[in-house]
Amino acid sequence: MFQGSIVALVTPMHSDGSVDEHSLRKLVDWHVEQGTDAIVAVGTSGESATLDEREHCRVITAVIEFARGRIPVIAGTGANSTTEAVRLTRCADEAGADACLLVTPYYNKPTQEGLYHHFKAVAEAVDIPQLLYNVPGRTACDMLPETVGRLAKIPNIIGIKEATGDLTRVKVLRALCGEAFDVISGDDATTREFVLMGGQGCISVTANVAPAAMHRMVAAALAGDRETAEAIDRDLEGLHRGLFLESNPITVKWALEEMGLIPPGIRLPLTRLSERYHEAVRQAMSQAGIH
Numbered sequence: 001m002f003q004g005s006i007v008a009l010v011t012p013m014h015s016d017g018s019v020d021e022h023s024l025r026k027l028v029d030w031h032v033e034q035g036t037d038a039i040v041a042v043g044t045s046g047e048s049a050t051l052d053e054r055e056h057c058r059v060i061t062a063v064i065e066f067a068r069g070r071i072p073v074i075a076g077t078g079a080n081s082t083t084e085a086v087r088l089t090r091c092a093d094e095a096g097a098d099a100c101l102l103v104t105p106y107y108n109k110p111t112q113e114g115l116y117h118h119f120k121a122v123a124e125a126v127d128i129p130q131l132l133y134n135v136p137g138r139t140a141c142d143m144l145p146e147t148v149g150r151l152a153k154i155p156n157i158i159g160i161k162e163a164t165g166d167l168t169r170v171k172v173l174r175a176l177c178g179e180a181f182d183v184i185s186g187d188d189a190t191t192r193e194f195v196l197m198g199g200q201g202c203i204s205v206t207a208n209v210a211p212a213a214m215h216r217m218v219a220a221a222l223a224g225d226r227e228t229a230e231a232i233d234r235d236l237e238g239l240h241r242g243l244f245l246e247s248n249p250i251t252v253k254w255a256l257e258e259m260g261l262i263p264p265g266i267r268l269p270l271t272r273l274s275e276r277y278h279e280a281v282r283q284a285m286s287q288a289g290i291h
Helices: 023-036 051-068 082-095 112-125 145-151 168-177 189-196 209-222 226-240 250-258 276-285
Strands: 004-008 038-041 073-076 097-101 132-134 157-162 181-183 202-203
Touching: 004 209, 023 051, 023 209, 038 051, 051 082, 051 097, 051 202, 073 082, 082 097, 082 112, 097 145, 097 202, 112 145, 132 145, 145 168, 157 168, 168 181, 181 189, 189 209, 189 226, 202 209, 209 226, 250 276
Parallel strands: 004 038, 004 202, 038 073, 073 097, 097 132, 132 157, 157 181, 181 202
Antiparallel strands: none
């Protein structure tokens, strides 16, 4: 259902931490113009952990309104409480999202059986296409391919954002889940190879800063054009590394501020990028042709 370069969109904020909907509208328009294939609203990069439930739903609704059907919108609606995940997913469905992205429950470290029943409960409660999201580096919870295979049998669970960086999982997930199940990278540094090995694309942090290049790179990989994909990705490698010098989305919000696209707001406990990293990020931006 989804493929290409899907941006994990930041949530612009004023210096006092309030959401800046004017800048959010400009970002959505820019991504449409730059060729981004879809938007994830209020995922990790969108500071889902520090938006309250009302704000979370409002930002999802605003992105859908600003997109005006020009580009698919996937709503980040995961939570470590199953009942909260149901509420957020229902909100996204009512707002008109094309699909939802649900991260594995973080901090409480559920079992594989617990993960299965969590995602099954959300899928049965809200009839909207749903993508699983596995990112053990942030959640302390790794959803194993066998569990994903079980969940793939539920009709409205349509794919997974796999952010382990483990390329061996591409073929394993494809074998367990079938060709109709979307297998999407959540790790920019390995996206090129992930797609060349059979993935459908990426949900990308780098695409916030270099949307056109990420779109071209993933399109080349989807076409099996390794040479072109490698050439484009070579210029993006610095961003893939540099945007994670501090916890996401600290660095990417600073880069977008440098580009004049958003104001400097970010919510505690996250802080603005440490000055010692500024030059390294500027160099990575320059390497990618961003000035």
